[in-house]
Amino acid sequence: MPDWLTHSLIGWITGKIIKSDVALLVIGSLLPDIEKISVVDNWFGIHSEQFLAPFHTPAGAFLIGGLLALFFESPKKAFIPLSIGITTHFILDVFLFNSSGGLRLLFPFSWEGWQYDVISSGDDWITIIAIYAAAFVYIIYLYYTNLTSKNNM
Amino acid sequence: MKQKRLLVALLLLLILGILIVYSRLEYDNHNYGLKYILQHFDTFNNTKISFDGFVTEVNVTNHLIYLETAVQPWFIEVKIPGNQKLPQKGDFVEIYGTLNTRDYVTAEKIFINTPWQKDMIYLRSLPAIPFAFFLFYKTWKFSRKKIRFERRNNA
Numbered sequence: 274m275p276d277w278l279t280h281s282l283i284g285w286i287t288g289k290i291i292k293s294d295v296a297l298l299v300i301g302s303l304l305p306d307i308e309k310i311s312v313v314d315n316w317f318g319i320h321s322e323q324f325l326a327p328f329h330t331p332a333g334a335f336l337i338g339g340l341l342a343l344f345f346e347s348p349k350k351a352f353i354p355l356s357i358g359i360t361t362h363f364i365l366d367v368f369l370f371n372s373s374g375g376l377r378l379l380f381p382f383s384w385e386g387w388q389y390d391v392i393s394s395g396d397d398w399i400t401i402i403a404i405y406a407a408a409f410v411y412i413i414y415l416y417y418t419n420l421t422s423k424n425n426m
Numbered sequence: 427m428k429q430k431r432l433l434v435a436l437l438l439l440l441i442l443g444i445l446i447v448y449s450r451l452e453y454d455n456h457n458y459g460l461k462y463i464l465q466h467f468d469t470f471n472n473t474k475i476s477f478d479g480f481v482t483e484v485n486v487t488n489h490l491i492y493l494e495t496a497v498q499p500w501f502i503e504v505k506i507p508g509n510q511k512l513p514q515k516g517d518f519v520e521i522y523g524t525l526n527t528r529d530y531v532t533a534e535k536i537f538i539n540t541p542w543q544k545d546m547i548y549l550r551s552l553p554a555i556p557f558a559f560f561l562f563y564k565t566w567k568f569s570r571k572k573i574r575f576e577r578r579n580n581a
Contacts, residue, residue, distance in 0.1 A: 276547050277554035285561070296565040299558050312548075323453035327445040336442045343431050343438075344574045345566075351575075370520055370537050373457060374476060381448055384456035393520060395539030400550055 275365050275392070275399050277303055282403040283365060284358045286410050294354040300341070301358020305334040305366075330380035334359045365399075368392055461496045467528050475531070478520040480541075481513050491519070499529040506533050513538040 284302030288295035308329035314321040327333035338355040345351035367376055368391040375386030392399055454462075460477040463470045482501065483492035489506045491513060504521055506512055510533075513519050517540055523533035566575040 277551035278557070279550075281554040281557055285557075294565065296558075296561040299561050303554065303558060322457075323450045324446050326449045326453060327442070330445075333442065333445055336438050336445070340435060340438050340442075343435050346574060346576055348431070348434075370522065370535065371476075373459075381445055384452070390522065390535055393537035393539060394547055395518070395537070395543040397543070397546065397550065 275369065275394065275403075277306060279400045279403045280306070280362055280365060282407040283361050286403075286407055287357060287361050288354065289410050289414055291357070293357060294351075297351055297354035298358040298361075301338060301355035302362050304337055304341075304355070304359055305329045305362045307337065326377075327380065330377045331359070331363060332380055334362070369394055460502070463525065464495060464497050464499075464502075464528065467525075470525050471527075473525060474522065474534075475525050476520070476522045478518065481515055481517045481519055484512060484515055486512060493519070502529050502531060504531045504533050504536075506536055510536055511538065514540075516541060518544045 280302045281299045284299040285295055287293075287302075288298035305328060308322075308325045311320075311322045311325045328337060335356060338352060338359055339348075342348040342352035342355055363376060363378065367378075367387055368389050370390040370393055371386065371388050373386075375388030377384055378387050379385060458470070458475070460475075460479065463475055463477070479493040479495075481491050482494050485491070489508060489512060491504050491506060493502050493504065494500065495502050504519075504523065513536070517538050519539070520537040521531065521533050522535040523531045525531050565578060567578050568574075569576050
């Protein structure tokens with residue numbers, strides 16, 4: 274996985290660009306990594322990967338997104354940004370080299386792993402690019418917000 | 427309306443539960459760690475495998491690295507392509523290549539991480555937690571009465 278900072282920044286950028294609910298999009302972009310609880314479990318000698326693996330698949334992540342959306346005024350409206358966030362997560366992750374075989378995009382129908390081996394999870398340049406991209410989008414956003422408020426005066 | 431939500435929630439939980447049980451039962455048959463690969467060598471001989479581990483030795487002359495394994499033969503020799511950078515002893519490597527013999531792999535791709543780089547991913551992840559919480563609570567508040575999140579007036 275790219276780190277959560279990268280995932281959340283890409284979610285934030287996507288939310289700003291498509292003018293969707295940024296908060297829910299960022300939450301969605303982190304949802305599939307619920308699976309990473311297994312890393313903490315491993316420290317205590319508990320092997321929970323087998324239980325948590327479905328959360329890092331589109332099927333599991335969208336189900337969790339659906340469950341979460343039920344806690345909002347309009348589940349449908351909440352589910353859309355959550356789903357977009359989840360999608361950005363998998364788009365980023367598919368470019369990673371994963372020694373355990375890649376993303377199981379078609380789970381539970383297939384266990385085949387998908388990956389394009391472009392980046393290693395340890396690489397920090399993708400985080401740096403995400404930070405610069407987020408800063409750039411934020412500047413553009415501020416510029417247009419100021420422009421709009423001036424025009425309305 | 428509330429009942430409909432509850433019904434949908436139960437349905438989603440049921441499907442999720444089925445996925446979790448299915449994953450628990452089948453996981454080991456589809457996740458081949460190096461230990462499993464070596465224990466079932468005949469199945470994986472001359473096939474593409476991917477695995478990771480810490481480098482224990484480096485042979486610069488022959489462009490080889492050695493990784494410890496949890497089962498016999500206790501170490502594995504990995505031939506690194508000449509055009510790729512050799513890792514150093516102690517580095518964490520992710521390898522994709524062909525298993526030629528029980529203790530020899532010809533790598534096609536290698537990703538090298540120093541030990542601190544591997545841990546840095548967790549450190550880099552930490553700022554995302556307050557960032558996500560800040561964005562969320564800036565926009566949404568929880569109504570205990572309705573048991574759901576409501577958009578804040580100023581959001």
